[in-house]
Amino acid sequence: MTAPKVLISDALSPAAVQIFKDRGIEVDFQPALGKDKEKLAEIIGNYDGLAIRSATKVTSAILAKATNLKVIGRAGIGVDNVDIPAATARGVIVMNTPFGNSITTAEHAIAMMFALAREIPAADASTQAGKWEKNRFMGVEITGKVLGIIGCGNIGSIVADRAVGLKMRVIAFDPFLSAERALELGVEKVELDDLLARAEIITLHTPMTPQTRNILSREALAKTRPGVRIINCARGGLVDEEALAELLKSGHVAGAALDVFVEEPATANPLFGLPNVVCTPHLGASTTEAQENVALQVAEQMSDYLLRGAISNAVNFPSITAEEAPRLKPYISLAEKLGSFAGQLTETDIKTIRIVYEGDVAHMKIKALTSAAVAGLLRPALADINIVAAPSVARERGIVIEETTREKTGDHDSLITLEVETENLTRAVAGTIIAGTKPRIVQIKGINVEADLLPRMLYITNHDRPGFIGRIGTLLGENGINIAHMQFGRDFEGGNAIALVGIDQVVGETLLKEINTIPNVVQVKALTF
């Protein structure tokens, strides 16, 4: 196996380079490349992995050129610079490092709060200009002030903790903050309008989503208390910059501290130059400690995926540990083959996919197995589908996916049963793993049969009558088709029977039609795996 190749296109700590090298991965460190999208598009096709911070914009155009890319690692939290749907559609795992820079970013928000409260940047500039304007700068005390946190997740919670330590009164708006967590943090959970009306300082800590974009809109800002101070160390675009500039000029907003901007790099901005505006160039995560944390973590995660199939902190696929990966691998193959089997037999629109995991497999990462089964199922219709994208593609097509887990009920230690429901029929197929690694089909339409799935197979349904086996063997032999194996099953003597025939050559349409004329054959289908 040739060593995977990773491109680092942003200013990551060199610690990442060392990790990749130590793990036997080839690495190109081009920290300024993220800003050159033409060059990035030109070379991205050479890499299996791309490690980035926020300067690299991984657009669908870049992804279209990323023909070998398997993983994008964001050394940081926000993945809004990656087109996740486009990456998912191409089967590229996108991972981030959700905790490595949270303390540092929370500390930046607190630093911004003090900078605003005491006008430190302006006082510094004035003092160093020799002005000694002692009477110009009159600050406000932080103790006892009401801090309104919008978004109380990892970073917001750390800000809350520090603010409580500073004896502030902390209120938080976050629809996903539980009452218990709020109590634990010592914050009062409130609605947005309540926060806007009460907070003396507001700090934003949500991701950028369609719901949070412009959360501090012109209308929302108008509801704030006169003299409010606003801090944004999350994402530009959460605040309406034009409206904020107007309110700063009118004096309604007493100060604003911004680390992030709608347009980055921000070289011109409506807020620049206004009184008591403090700006930093997206430095929230920029400490030696945080950068080392995220670089090491992203390099470890990407290496684990490229070398061992382990997935952690992916935003578009369930996690799989390095220990689980080898155990899961044969089950992923089984799930994909079961899906493929059912998919090749399904000619009308699928309504529902039901997957039952029984026994040991029920305790594995079934989300990953379901993704594999759905990919296998949709592949006959959508050749390029991959297991990362499959569940979202299925949902887009209105297909309902149902998963059930239960303890072992039959002979098999692990059993996966896939049932597909279409307008006209419901078809079920089940399989297991034997000898630790080998996928086997063990049941089709409720009929027991134990068959390996070779690259070329014939699936035949027939009435259980004497003479069928001899005739099919002869017909295939006469047409130069070598039989690798042949497995049979039936529901009862003289009832419905099935045959799975592993073959070494392709069976053409004419021969398929001829097989269909063998007495008692109901249906014959050539399958590939």
Ligand SMILES: NC(=O)C1=CN([C@@H]2O[C@H](COP(=O)(O)OP(=O)(O)OC[C@H]3O[C@@H](n4cnc5c(N)ncnc54)[C@H](O)[C@@H]3O)[C@@H](O)[C@H]2O)C=CC1
């Ligand atoms: N300035 C910088 O350098 C950095 C900025 N960030 C930004 O900070 C953001 C937050 O990071 P974390 O706290 O780690 O994320 P997180 O996911 O732990 O927390 C985000 C919180 O926002 C809440 N939220 C989501 N939608 C909301 C809505 N409509 N209204 C109110 N709350 C909502 C969520 O429930 C969650 O609790 C990141 O998404 C990133 O964009 C992160 C690191 C560094």
Ligand SMILES: O=C(O)CCC(=O)C(=O)O
């Ligand atoms: O990498 C950086 O400097 C920015 C960090 C950031 O914005 C994030 O982690 O979301």
